[in-house]
Amino acid sequence: MKTWKSVVMTTLLFPLMACGGGNTQSQTASETPQDSETNQVIETIMTRRSIRQYKPQAVNRDTMQIILDCGINAPNGQNKQSWAIRVVDNPEYINGITEVYKKKYPKMAADPDFKNMFRNAPTVVFIANDKSYDMSPIDCGLLGENMVLSAWSMGIGSCCLGSPIRFMQTEPEAAEYLKRLDIPEGYELLYCIAFGYPDETPAAKPRDVSKIKFVD
Numbered sequence: 001m002k003t004w005k006s007v008v009m010t011t012l013l014f015p016l017m018a019c020g021g022g023n024t025q026s027q028t029a030s031e032t033p034q035d036s037e038t039n040q041v042i043e044t045i046m047t048r049r050s051i052r053q054y055k056p057q058a059v060n061r062d063t064m065q066i067i068l069d070c071g072i073n074a075p076n077g078q079n080k081q082s083w084a085i086r087v088v089d090n091p092e093y094i095n096g097i098t099e100v101y102k103k104k105y106p107k108m109a110a111d112p113d114f115k116n117m118f119r120n121a122p123t124v125v126f127i128a129n130d131k132s133y134d135m136s137p138i139d140c141g142l143l144g145e146n147m148v149l150s151a152w153s154m155g156i157g158s159c160c161l162g163s164p165i166r167f168m169q170t171e172p173e174a175a176e177y178l179k180r181l182d183i184p185e186g187y188e189l190l191y192c193i194a195f196g197y198p199d200e201t202p203a204a205k206p207r208d209v210s211k212i213k214f215v216d
């Protein structure tokens with residue numbers, strides 16, 4: 001398996017250099033490909049994976065607060081901070097809504113590794129966007145990426161999740177759990193992010209470098 005360093009070199013840095021990205025405008029003396037091998041931000045980005053098996057303990061709230069602070073420091077349109085964020089680490093909530101989910105999807109629940117509908121995580125951050133602002137989903141996405149990366153840099157795994165939100169918005173029996181999130185008027189749940197201490201080490205999924213084109 002390729003290491004993150006070789007992935008960086010082959011998918012990021014060599015193409016950049018070959019396409020002339022390594023000129024003086026975009027690369028200073030302190031930003032050489034060699035330096036990128038020890039760059040902590042690049043390491044965090046390249047080693048992060050979605051985690052779907054977690055140790056039982058929730059992430060403590062002080063640590064979650066750091067992750068959330070990183071989230072709200074994301075770039076966002078006009079600094080509107082067009083998100084609403086709800087953090088749930090209450091097992092009663094997570095297990096309660098999972099019981100509703102299990103009734104609807106008994107086959108999923110039959111999986112011996114199934115612990116809850118949030119990919120088995122003990123902590124879930126729900127993110128809602130401002131429906132009146134067209135850039136709000138982008139704000140919310142960047143917020144989430146900051147959280148995911150800051151978490152990973154501290155050894156905390158995560159998984160962005162869309163399917164539990166669809167379930168909560170469409171399943172009448174889940175309505176009380178949606179209501180408990182107290183999403184403000186004019187906002188709508190967009191996605192959630194599961195957090196916890198990883199109990200698996202999944203391999204990287206391949207990325208399609210051909211999606212990138214430099215336009216001259």
Ligand SMILES: Cc1cc2nc3c(=O)[nH]c(=O)nc-3n(C[C@H](O)[C@H](O)[C@H](O)COP(=O)(O)O)c2cc1C
Pocket residue numbers: 048049050051052119159160161162163164191204205
């Ligand atoms: C908007 C969004 C929604 C996602 N929804 C789900 C989901 O419902 N269930 C799930 O297991 N993973 C979900 N994922 C995780 C992706 O499957 C995962 O990020 C992708 O396969 C790439 O793998 P990696 O994160 O390990 O690099 C979602 C990711 C994003 C960004």
